[in-house]
Each structure stands twice: as C-alpha cells, then as structure tokens.
Amino acid sequence: MSATEHASAPVVPLWQPAQVPSPTPSKIDPPEGEDLITVNFGPNHPSTHGVLRLIVTLDGEVVVGLDADIGYVHTGFEKNFEQKTYWKGIPYAPRMDYLAFFANELAYVGAVERLIEIEVPERAQWIRTLFAELNRIHSHLIFLGTSGVELGAISLFFYCLRERDRVLDLFEMVTGVRMHDRYPQFGGVAEDLPRGFYAEAKRFCHDVPLRIDEYLDLVAGNSVWRDRYRGIGTIDAATAIAMGLSGPNLRASGVPFDLRRAEPYLAYDKMDFDIVTGERGDAFDRLMCRTKEMYESVKIIDQCLEGMPSGPVMADDRKHVLPPRHELQTSMESLIHHFKLVTEGFRVKANQIYYTVESPRGEFGCFLVSDGGPKPWRIHFRAPSFVSLQSTAMMAVNRYIADLIVVVGSLDGVMGEADR
C-alpha cells in the first residue's frame, strides 16, 4: 500500500485481545450440557481439505464447541532444510503448499538471495512475476472448484480443473514439470522461456477471463450458493487483523492489504492491478475475492508478456550460480566452481532474514538463520493456512454443522502447508 492508500484504509487497532478467544484461539470449549455429543470430524474427511481434524461438540445439529487439531501431515520440512545445502533445498520448498508451489519457492529463494546479496536480472524478475500469478490462478481455481464439491455441485469442479490444466501445461512447457518445478534458482530462473510460450500464454490470457465470467454466472447469482455462503463465518476487519489473517481472507473483510502493493517485490511495482476487497467478511466475500482476483492475475500476466524485458535470466555470479554448461568442457576454473557448488555448496555469512511473498493464501514468509556454513542453521516458514485455520472455531461455533464445512472451505487452508 502506498501512503495515500493507507489513509483510506479503515483505521483499526492492531490487537484487540477481547475478540480473540483465550487461551487457544483454535479451541472453544463447549458449555456444560446433558445432550451434547462430541464427534471427530476428520482427519480423513473429504471436505476438510486434507487432514484437518475438528473435534466438534454438537447440540443436535448445532456446533457448540470446537477444537481444530492439526499435525497429521507434519513431515519435518523445516528440519529437512537444515540437512541440505541451500541449493538442494529449492526442490523441497514447493512441496509444502502443493497448490501454491511457486510462491513457496519464491519465499525460500528470495530469502536466500537477500542473504547472499545477489542481484537478480530484470528479465528473471518478470518471469517470476508471471509464474507467481499463474500459480495464483491455479490455486484459486482449485479453491473455487472444491467449494462447489462441498455443496454437492460437481460441474464447477470439472470446469475449474479444465482451466487449471492449462496453467499446468504452461508450467510444463517452461519448467519441465507440471508442479514442484524448482524453476526459480538463486540469481534468476533455471531456463529462459521457450519461443512458443508467448503465443500460448496469450491464448490463455484471452480465454481465462471468459471462463471466469462463466464461473461467476454459475456461482454469484446462484441462490443455493448465496444461501449457503452469505453471512457464514463472518469476521470483521479488526478481528481478522487480530487473528493474523492475511491474503484474500483478510481482504474479504475490507482491509486492502496486499504484500504485492504494501512491499512490492519482484516486478510488482511496475504492474497495474487492483486489490480486490470484500465488504462483509463472510464466506461469500472470501469466495468472490478469490474469484475476482483471478481477473487481476490475468491482467498482470498480460502485462508481463507485453513488457517482458530482454536480457539474461541468470545472474553472473560465479560464487553462487552454477557456471554455464558449455564452459564445463572448456574452462578448468568453471569446472572447479561447478564441483564445489554441487558437492559442498556456498557458504553464507552469519545473518538472519525474514522475507515474505503474497502467496495465494496470504502472507507466506520465510525466516532464515545462517551460522556461516553451507546449510541453513534454522529455517521457519510463516504459513498463512496455519494462521487462518485458527479462526475456524470462532467462525463456526453456534452454527449448523453444515456451515462448518463452508467455513473450513472458505478459509482455503492447505494442510500440507499448515503442518509442514
């Protein structure tokens, strides 16, 4: 946000303890009662988006107590990073939040790049911006599709996956795999765009807004959708900030906070796009926020394609970047650098950094501590799903159990990222 936008944003206190249930926001104890039953909702339930376990206390059909429990896909990512050299950590990053893989990589790569103070060429920045937005569309499409499945509507899911496949095709063409691409490397991106990319991406930018129009026709006016989503899981701006929500969940409550504007990274300061906000902060606004954000992402992709600067895609830094392949046959020095970088990695001087990107789910941050060695001493990720899922209890209590599904779905948590 620029200074002027700050002024127009609602002035809200940063912390209002009274609105956050204590001691654990993700838990609301049920009242004493005779006819209450406590059931496990998940961890293996199709509508919990992975393996979220909700311990629900019910009075008839109404949720009166709720405890959101996580940790079922904890795979020790952060610890794994500590066992690998910095370079070998890159393929690990996208596997946390498997829907926002590119944003995860950007956070990790960006953090390391700031520690080693490497200059990323202009073109690489633009390519990264382009793919970050493609990735946002990918993630939001899955969200929109599954939100239909939760209500028992399967068509929207198929329509969304159809477009998602086109995003993945673009990823495959450029990066070599459909997800988990390790495309951003320290100092730039792994390869330049292929020649055919422009035309295909242009076609994508032309088609996808038309498709989003269709989704909105299906969803926005649909009375079932409205009845199920309107007024469910409402959270006002002050509470949303106090609970640490970010991304579309926060913007749906009317707070125009977007890291792409607030702290522009990559090439976002050169892009012209709007920040989509909601008004009421309910599940419907969150749904709409994400859907309309896809229009903005397409706008950014289009600008990237049109304004893409030419030049190298990789920094010329022999201490941290693998030398170009053709030099391996001709230059002994390059070969030695190559051996050293692959086997031992580069050393990073003792320092620490916190670097954030706007992932489709909100503020995704990477906190990295280096002790001077070739491996991170400690790495921690701020996972937006982890933070947003703690508002589940507040949003769902005293509502019907069916609304609980809508609440969990509308927060768009990815358990792989929450548990890491």
Next chain:
Amino acid sequence: MSPVTDNLKGFSVTFRHLFRKPVTQQFPEYKRPVYPRFRGRHRLHRHENGLEKCVGCSLCAAACPADCIRVVAAENTPEERYSPGERYARIYEINMSRCIFCGYCELACPFDAITLGHDYELAEMSRDALVYTKQMLLEPGPEARRTPVAPVDPYDIPAQEDGPA
C-alpha cells in the same frame, strides 16, 4: 436481478457445455505429447564409439536432494574398458520410488552422461523393480520409448535467440 434470472444464468452455463467438445483425453489410448523440457525417466548415455559417458564421479549422487542415486566406481583396465576416463561406474542405481524428478543430477553431471528422458509411465508391481540399474538406464526397454514429445521448436528453443519474447 431476481433469483430466477440469476439461477437461469447458471443453468445456461451448464447447458452450453452440452454443445462443447469434451476436453477429456482417453489416456492409455491417446497420449498427449509431453513438452520437450519434460523431466521423466532417466537415461544414461554412451559415446558414439559405444563407451559409457559416465566416469563414476558421483557428482550426481552428491547433488541429488532425495539421496536416491548410488554410484560405485571402479578402475578401467586395458582388457575391460567401459568409459574413456580412468574410472567407470561399476554400480549405478537410481531408486525411482524416491526420485522427485528435480533434474539436479542432469545439472550436476559435467559429462552429460545422465539426462532425464520423457517417459512417465513408471508404475511397477513391486518396490524392488523401481530400483533402476545401470543396464536399465543405459538401454531402456521398449516400454520406455512410447512417450510422444512435442517439437523442440518452438517449445524448447529459448525465446531470446531471435529477439525478445
């Protein structure tokens, strides 16, 4: 807008889809060509004279983030020569059930001995069968040659060789 017209708008979307061509691809019968950069089953390569390019330096094993490559090197002798260098890979194994297809081995190999091919149909009935030996990687069987690939131009040639994208 009334709920009735709004709902009809939604129905018109699903109705229009009746007349669109399905996008489904009948997978085992039809295989969409993968893009040339696609990373699939690994290949080990030979020089034109038949010697193996791999010299058993283990750099790929060092680069592998999943630790799934095992290389045991041995000395070439005049009687038994496998590679042009001093040493060759006596054992070269990739555990495909661990591989994450990151392509770091390809990046790491200084001699272009290992590359990632395009084949993705790697399912097996037992885990043991997923540990690929040097022989399997040097001479992939007929099952590994069925993947169609899209043309290299325009899908692999960098955009900037003839001006900006």
